[in-house]
Amino acid sequence: MGIYQELVDRGLIAQVTNEQEIKTMIDNGKATFYIGFDPTADSLHVGHFMALCLMKRLQMAGNKPIALIGGGTGMVGDPSGRTDMRSMMTVETIQHNCDCFKKQMERFIEFGEGKAQMVNNADWLMNLNYIELLRDVGSCFSVNNMLRAECYKQRMEKGLSFLEFNYMIMQSYDFYYLFQHYGCNMQFGGNDQWSNMLFGTELIRRKLGKDAHAMTITLLLNSEGKKMGKTAAGAVWLDPNKTSPYDFYQYWRNVDDADVLKCIRMLTFLPLEQINEMDGWEGAQLNRAKEILAYELTALVHGKEEADKAQDAAKSIFVSGGSSENMPTTKLTDADFINEEIGVLTLLVKCGLAASNGEARKLVQGGGVSVAGDKIADPKQMLNRSVFENECIIKKGKKTFHKATL
Template sequence: SNMLGGTELIRRKLGKDAYAMTITLLTDSQGKKMGKTAGNAVWLDPNKTSPFEFYQYWRNVGDADVLKCIRMLTFLPLEQIDEMDHWEGEQLNKAKEILAYELTKMVHGEEEAEKAQATARGLFSGAADHENMPSTKLDAELVKDGGVGLLAAMVAAGLCGSNREARQLVQQGGVLVDGEKVTDPKAVLTVDALNKGVVIKKGKKVYHKVVL
């Protein structure tokens, strides 16, 4: 209806014919729509989705979705994509890197794509330069008794929507702080550590640095 309304407005205002073009709805391998209303949106605005988060979003698509996304969303030669149709196992991880890099370059430029790829590779190899990962500067008001509670830091960084959600994630063993698993919801990040920067890992793939 929005598209039809737009073409009608153009006809009435300019007296010229207008047309709307559509493409296949982007869905995952379960047929679920990828987008804002489905709760899994990725934004083009770097203030809403940083280049690193944008890269990671596409780097982490499912095995069953990666080649479809490459075919629909990139400008790689079709002959090259056809060759990838036979890829499996570790080759699919390479395909995901290609997808993430090509889309990040298209949206944010080659320099940001290079930074995001280098940071992502470093994180998974254990030799990361954390300069380009998403980070949050914590409010000094969060400091109590020489530190900031881990749960408060996670909520402030947007890793969880509430203390309750953060507590549950920590108790389930889904949080690492500077590479060490933390299961105590009362854990505190010291001021000294936060001044240098603390990396919180949520689940298997989400990294975020918090600093004071």
């Protein structure tokens, strides 16, 4: 089986232009492709996971990835899938985030001469002359066609700034520049990027002629993958200092039954034959599938040793409900207590088990919270400092355990 068909069978391909030519290029390792990452934080999260795994798969098949960091477009902000304008970041913050991204990406793809490259579009976008851009690139864009793009239509009612309106032109210019200077002949992105990507392909053809080969392809769930990166308690990061390997493991261990095989197929590197044998799994077998998913992805991001520790800790906690040295832990400080007491809602938010007091209140009212073995029924309950002098285990639902200490 060629790599293109494997991507299709794993459910990764949604739309393409010139499918047969794309298939031939990818299967023969002739694609130099880019995927863009906006540096909006100092860590990638699980919403980026599919793109990283795709880059790894294609590089293993002989193709050359370009990780495009949006240091320039990050100064503007992508309106795709958003209902408000993204806050502005400083140049220093963007550069710091870019540096952090590369360290994390190196776990997935191999950088170096003739291998993967990382580029920052600030290197060419920040030097553009506005008048020259309008004449050279702006003349290739139809405002009417741009306004038909879904990413803009969603924002028209609430307001779309002229700053954001330029994002499509800048992203299209990225592909044009990469095509000319890096031999990039293909771009990948999520469904929410389809319009921007098509404009990039069209810009190359308008500027360089119809014979210029520029291909466009989208991933089936990359847009959904961005949502995957968010949980009730915030983002699930690839940085172990932001999301511990144990919490990362637990995130995947707790995916919905309906999603587990889809995630295994899309995100792990297990053979399709092995995955297809799981299609009929039900009940307890799905729990086993979730353990496989959690272990494989934790090993991919954090290494086998951390995956082993997370798996052992999860099994220990699940079986006994007891403590574990690998259990995620929050250290409380004097500032967390008022008159030697802390409210249960404050505790849940402090430990990252709820994103807000409102969410914590719903958890308690739903009967899903226990502290030190006692079920909490009153959202107003206060806990004395002495509760935390020894190991205090907080249980949320049936599967999430957290330790709070002084």
